[in-house]
Amino acid sequence: MPTARTLNRTLLARQLLLDRHDLRPDQAIEHLVGLQAQATASPYVALWSRLTGFTADRVGTMLEDRSAVRTTLMRGTLHLVTARDCARLRPAMQPMLDRVARTNFGRDLTGVDLAALVEAALPLLTEPRTTAQLGAALAPRWPDHQPRVLGAVLPLLLPVVQIPPRGILGRGGPAANALASTWLGTDIPAPEPPDSAILRYLAAFGPATAADISAWSRLTGVKSVITRMDLKTYRDETGRTLLDHPDADLTDPETPAPPRFLPEFDNVLLSHADRTRIMGDEDRKRWSGVANAVFPASFLLDGFLSGTWKVDRGTLAITPYRKVSTGDRRALEREGLALLDFLAPQHDHAIHFTT
Incomplete structure (x- = not known):
């Protein structure tokens, strides 16, 4: 089971x-x-x-x-x-x-x-x-x-x-x-x-x-x-x-899951009727309740939907759905800097956590 x-x-x-x-x-x-x-x-x-x-x-x-x-x-x-x-x-x-x-x-x-x-x-x-x-x-x-x-x-x-x-x-x-x-x-x-x-x-x-x-x-x-x-x-x-x-x-349920930044409309979040395997019900409402039927870019912590993100020039704004531990914050920053290297290599880079 x-x-x-x-x-x-x-x-x-x-x-x-x-x-x-x-x-x-x-x-x-x-x-x-x-x-x-x-x-x-x-x-x-x-x-x-x-x-x-x-x-x-x-x-x-x-x-x-x-x-x-x-x-x-x-x-x-x-x-x-x-x-x-x-x-x-x-x-x-x-x-x-x-x-x-x-x-x-x-x-x-x-x-x-x-x-x-x-x-x-x-x-x-x-x-x-x-x-x-x-x-x-x-x-x-x-x-x-x-x-x-x-x-x-x-x-x-x-x-x-x-x-x-x-x-x-x-x-x-x-x-x-x-x-x-x-x-x-x-x-x-x-x-x-x-x-x-x-x-x-x-x-x-x-x-x-x-x-x-x-x-x-x-x-x-x-x-x-x-x-x-x-x-x-x-x-x-x-x-x-x-x-x-x-x-x-x-897969072994104890396998570690690193933080991952996902794009808008990523199929991993859209391809099940019951999405509790990757997001809680309240997070689903928050994530899917944005205007114009756009499913925003999001990130996973410990394998589950945990917030959204947006890049403007060289600045990555991360919006968690709840308080993020110091360890998770550092892991998100490391992954976020790599994301900025990919999306905005021509800009200076900065990461902000927003509410």
Whole structure:
């Protein structure tokens, strides 16, 4: 029966957060089943916190040589994935993305045949275009609908990728979309069952419940899928069934967990329905209750969410949720100075603890 602390240490181990690992960025991105990329810096900080010797230019190079892309996947949100995983994950997520399109835009697209919308958009994507440009081009055919909506729904309905320089740290650019098949020079398969994606989720986030799998992916019908899969099972302290990858093991709950700075939207904090393995209920309310649905950059102490942070030029402001011991404060300062070396090497560095 895995305890909450066992689940915590197991999650951190599988998320590469107990030790920094000597992996290539593409290996880490694939192991983690993609990285949230809604904020440009997020995947960079996520990899810096997990890998030894990581430098930001390595991801920039991957985006430019097309071995990695930014595309809409789990939960209908933007992720950084390898080119291989774009072709592997998009088919598993497409039925969910179609449903999200209907749910999020259905009222604003009443009377629009979505298949016809996709058919009309395809010729426009012979060259990269922003969703605003796509919507403007489609508006004459659907004059009673907002161009913004006509364009915004397309990354859900079509496998497109945001092309660089968008997503390259320190550069930026318009959010121009290209068809994934054209950009990558490979076909994106038709929708398929999510068995493989679920198995990979468990390897990176398990053990987990069926509800956790749905929270990570927004897939429906998870229970019918897992019944045909050969998975390990456990019972947690509340009696719930936890599913796990057949080759995965639990981590010793007494394993030390160093402080870690996490970016906005880090998947380790978003990928379970029950997040008590990494945050208390009150901390969850505080962390997720900020304006504009932004999940702020945060830090872990002893493996659990313990506060937020922000960098302004060369100053790191750390806001703990509760009093921090002298030892933890010193450990945060050491890790924070390394973070500043990564994010703001051109500035003098300072760290402030705020309330």
